[in-house]
Amino acid sequence: MRELLPLPVDGSAHGIAIDNMLAIIHWLMLILFVGWGAFFVYTLIRFRRKRNPRADYMGVKSHVSSYLEVALALFEAVLLVGFAIPLWAKRVNDFPGEKDATVVRVVAEQFAWNVHYPGADGVFGRTSISLITDDNPLGLDRTDPNAKDDITTINQLHVPVGKPVIIRLSTKDVIHSFNLPTMRVKQDAIPGQVIPLWFTPVKTTDQLVAEMAEPFELKGDGTSPKLFERIAIGDLAGKDSAVIVKKGDVFTSDVVKPLMDAGYTSIMAAPNVTTEIACAQLCGLGHYRMRGYLSVDTKEAYAAWMADQVSQLPHDSTTTIP
Amino acid sequence: MEGNHDHEHHLGFWRKYVFSQDHKVIGIQYGFTSLLFLLFGFTLMMVMRWQLAYPGQPIPIIGSWLGDDRAPQGIMLPEFYNQLGAMHGTIMVFLGIVPLAVGAFGNYVMPLQIGAPDMAFPKLNMMSYWVYFLGGVTMLSSFVMPGGAANSGWTSYPPLSDIATTGQTVWLCGMVFLITSSLLGSINFIVTIVQLRAKGLTFMRLPFFVWAQFVTSFLLLLAFPPLEAAGVLQLMDRLAGSSFFLPSGLVVTGQPLNVSGGGSPLLWQHLFWFLAHPEVYVLILPAMGIVAEIIANNTRKPLWGYKSMVYAAIFLGFMSFIVWAHHMFMTGMGTIISTFFQTTTMIISIPSVIILTALLISLWGGSIRFTTPMLFALAFLPMFGIGGLTGLPLGLSATDIPLHDTYYVIGHFHYVVAPGTIFALFAGIYHWFPKLTGRKMNEVLGRIHFFGSFVCMNAIFMPMFIVGLAGVSRRLWDGGAQYAHAQPVLHWNAFMSMGAWTLGLFQLPFIFNLFWSIWKGKKVEENHWQATTLEWATPTPPPHGNFLTVPEVYRPPYEYSVPGQKRDFIPQNQPMEA
Amino acid sequence: MDASHAEDVRKHVRIYVSVFVALLTLTVVTVTISYLNLSVVPAIIVALVIASVKGSLVASYFMHLISEKKLIYAALGLAAVFFLALIFLPLLAMSDRIH
Amino acid sequence: MEIPYTVKARPDTGLVNAKLGVWLFLASEVMLFGALFSSYILLRIGSVEWPHHVLDVPLATINTAVLISSSITMVMSWASLMEKNFGKYRRFMGATILLGLVFLIIKYFEYTHHFAAGEIPSKSTFFAIYFTMTGLHGLHVIGGMIVNSYFWGPGSKMWKTQPERFTNRIEVAGLYWHFVDLVWIFLFPVLYLL
Ligand code: HEA
């Protein structure tokens, strides 16, 4: 239903509801417009001066139009009560419990996203603006016991798939807007406020990227050069089951022949991209490049990434990170 | 306040053409100034469109004139892009469309249509124009300020605007002038319409254009003051170091901001949108008025459902004061408040539908003449239709999540203001030109202008919906080139830019036509369009004081093709035959 | 309002003077109350009530609103409605936020 | 054609142009100060603590009395014109202007005192809104005084030529002046007492 709209791939649980609602509204708009448009064009042709030299003082007598207007009003009411309000209520009221969710602080600044994980203890360490330095952009107080295990990153938001994510959004300076196009999430970050938002990623970034894959004809030298900026969405093995192109690798011109020898005529290749955090509110000259990375990982991959982050924590944690 | 212009019939050049108190002269002054601003605002955008189409590539020709603090080696800086964006929006809305739709058309046509000798307060009228002019000059001067013009968007959201360069202060001063001008103007309009209507011209006999101006004036009168207040508060923040819009604990580029804090950034948004939503109906109502006049005249039949149109316009005006926060859905609204504003937003779409439907149905049974003004007026309907319909998904908070602050919004409102309002204004110019000059504009050039503009407008704005649905943010210096999710639609940027530049070319026949026709246009008789409304009952061009004899009105505004009459139109001031 | 005859002008003048006295007394009252330091809510209510009374006295008598034309009531009524919207909707928006 | 209803009221509306004009202007003024009061409320509710009785209440009380008095002298000056007593009008109008002046002088002392104490807009949102509101109101007072002075001096010539029209003008000027008084009546408790 939503396919007719050029929407980005969708990896969140609630995304489908929003997309379908979008589709329904656009169908309504299309029907209305075509209806009106048809009447419009027909009238123009039929009542042009040549064909109808003298106008009819009364014009249309029936009041069908008022019924149409009422119908439209009703439809809008349905959209409102049936879709819009419940959807919104679910977004802003039914937050999942903190225990069974990944809770993250995101602090926006010109022009980056600071990400703050509470770490193993699940408690965010104390932060203070007096501690803010270039290498401690969050002003995290490492001397605070709760802060010892806290993980901080810049522009890197990793979350495990299939588990609700709660983000406590705030900003250091001006208004930004935290936008995850592939998760149908958008929330302004308002200075002086912490605004929570939540979503449940149901697809990993890899899966989403795979969804963006398009088929490419393999025609020797005639192969579209576009292929060579794209990646494989799975291992491509030859007859001797030796892998020619590994999953995630960028295609190179010299794999074309081996692949064709291996009997491939057309292969799926995905853009070499990741899912993103975009800034949707004008926040200064760097607004256009205030881009972060959202990585929805499998449980294992997430755990691995976390472990790696932890290993990088300062061991003598009485001092703040140099 | 009253103007006693007893001896104005033999005035010197200055009092006659520059500091004139004649509503017609003032109307023309408004007209040319605003057209120039419209052209300027468009030019800014044509420059921006280069950067959007070919990010980071030197702008041909003008690139070298811009200077190193704007475009070193002709490559536009993000700072400058933001200045152009903010100024394009501001200029188009406050210095282009509104002065043209209200200041020019309202001033020139409305008093004539109600059979008034002039505006109720001619001196005030003159002041409104000159204060507007001052505001315009102030705005323009901001480009040469250190750090350039305002660069926080036409919405000027703090804290960004609070900490922005000097240009923002100039922007605020400019706005104060423009607001003052609009207030004076709107008072004048309302008093004129209420007090100076000709004998027999009851409210339900007013041409729809006058109704549109009437409602518009109320919007300006009551919605602008809060923005003026907000402007003063922001000036205080910037000049007196107060913290109306600055909460405590801000850290800008690593440095704690030393202000008292305790302010609220959302306060600005409420005050701004309290104006800015009614403002958008200020942009559309006069356009609807013009279109209504031209449709009635060129279908040679009365408007269908005139009364319902009038009530719809009034209701629209009223509702427009309580929908403003649909611009703020993403600021963290709870369910109750968002429900309230979604509901009012859905409600307000109905009167627009009623007006458009009435205009549409008015065509049925007509004897339609496809004159140039009529072409523009007709095109207005579907164009406004697209713009309006795309307002609906934006008006529902859930679907606004993916669409907010994307090019979808840009597409939405440009369809209503550009191929919508601008087309209506073009229509008005072609329609009333014979009234001003006694000559008519060239039809061939007119058609070239129309069809060219029509195609280009759609070429520019239709792709914006695609780009917007793909999730590309607005106000991006590189048009989204950075973002993965923008890649599939990126190629549209160049296409839209081509459209914009071609649109620019198609304005040349218009500009030429306009000036050429003033002196060389085909001479036409007094009531060239065989119209019924009072402005055509005056000599052309109307003398100072407008009417030779005090006009009296005997019938509704659009008595076209009355059965049993051999002429297919009866002027409003033609007495009933006993 | 054109009270052309000197007589009812004098009648008006009498009204003006009494309104004037009322305003002064109310001013004294509201000031003294403010020193009783009541708790916030009643304090606000009392002060605003008194202010409104004073305001309506000025409007009704000095500005002759009690005997004004319908049109002017309409214009002011409209302003009053939007004034309330401007005060209360932002308040509502501020109190009903995601948390 | 001349502009009608500048002196005589239009029958169906019962108004002269200027009067409708000024009432519309006042309606917009309501929205202007309305926005400021709205801001005041939002800021106050959002604030951690809000100062109480830090402003000079006695001075402000005097000032309230002064403005109220100026209102009655204003309306009296109009009444005098209704009584066709120009001399009396001159005296009352003069008094109105002087009272306005007294108000400003007192305000000046308040301001300078605050500045001396370092209580300026950047100190807190309270002082920010205090200076903004009273400052804007002060500008309105000055504006009113200019208009009134004009009608006291050069403008009063019109009394000889068009007494009725002049009386209308004074009524209109009065409406504005009373409104300025009215605004203060609300500013006073909101800023000084609460
Ligand atoms: C003239 C200007 C104008 C008009 C008339 C409208 C009309 C409407 N607007 Fe629009 N809007 C703007 C100008 C306008 N808008 C601007 C400038 C912005 C952006 C500001 C910024 O952020 O910079 C904006 C943004 C904007 C938003 C905020 C989006 C966001 O930032 O996320 C919303 C949300 O509710 C909205 C909704 C609406 C609605 C529901 C209408 C409704 O009134 C529409 C009702 C009309 C219809 C439903 C059409 C009916 C049509 C027909 C019957 C004709 C059919 C005829 C034929 C086919 C022949 N608008």
Ligand code: HEA
């Ligand atoms: C009334 C309002 C109005 C109008 C008419 C227009 C008209 C146009 N706008 Fe504008 N635009 C805005 C209001 C308007 N815009 C606003 C408010 C914004 C948001 C700013 C912000 O982000 O803060 C915006 C933003 C905006 C953007 C997005 C920028 C960004 O987000 O980064 C773009 C991009 O293409 C754009 C393009 C155009 C184009 C191509 C036109 C064209 O349609 C222009 C058409 C103009 C003409 C056809 C000129 C007609 C005049 C003449 C022919 C002159 C004749 C002269 C004489 C005779 C002397 N506009």
Ligand code: CUA
């Ligand atoms: Cu941050 Cu835009």
Ligand SMILES: [Cu+2]
């Ligand atoms: Cu809006």
